[in-house]
Amino acid sequence: MSDKVQFQMEFEVKSSTHILYNMISTPSGLSEWFADNVNIKDDEYTFVWDGSEEIAKRVNSKKGEYIRFQWEDDFEEGNKCFFEIKIKIDELTNDKALIITDFAEEDEVDEAKLLWQNQIAELKMVIGS
Numbered sequence: 090m091s092d093k094v095q096f097q098m099e100f101e102v103k104s105s106t107h108i109l110y111n112m113i114s115t116p117s118g119l120s121e122w123f124a125d126n127v128n129i130k131d132d133e134y135t136f137v138w139d140g141s142e143e144i145a146k147r148v149n150s151k152k153g154e155y156i157r158f159q160w161e162d163d164f165e166e167g168n169k170c171f172f173e174i175k176i177k178i179d180e181l182t183n184d185k186a187l188i189i190t191d192f193a194e195e196d197e198v199d200e201a202k203l204l205w206q207n208q209i210a211e212l213k214m215v216i217g218s
Contacts, residue, residue, distance in 0.1 A: 093192040
């Protein structure tokens with residue numbers, strides 16, 4: 090069993106729900122900010138960074154709301170760890186935020202949070218937020 094701990098982060102993003110969902114769920118969208126390249130076959134996404142590949146399975150999603158992935162290593166080891174990107178919409182102001190839920194080893198949580206901050210900064214730059 091894993092010693093990973095769950096953490097959550099929230100980032101305000103100025104964009105339409107449609108654009109955000111495409112950026113977090115499609116290979117072309119994810120390739121613009123999350124990885125160097127992304128390929129999909131069925132529900133398996135292959136993420137490429139600097140020539141290295143990682144495979145994640147899309148375990149759940151709801152169009153326009155969220156997508157949840159589980160890394161192949163976590164799946165094979167029987168870990169319940171995942172990473173999820175959820176679009177939150179403020180009912181009064183219609184402001185959008187991305188809620189990131191992820192898991193990391195306890196001593197790597199700060200590093201994982203920094204990585205997400207950098208990735209979301211890249212996403213905001215790409216969409217002009």
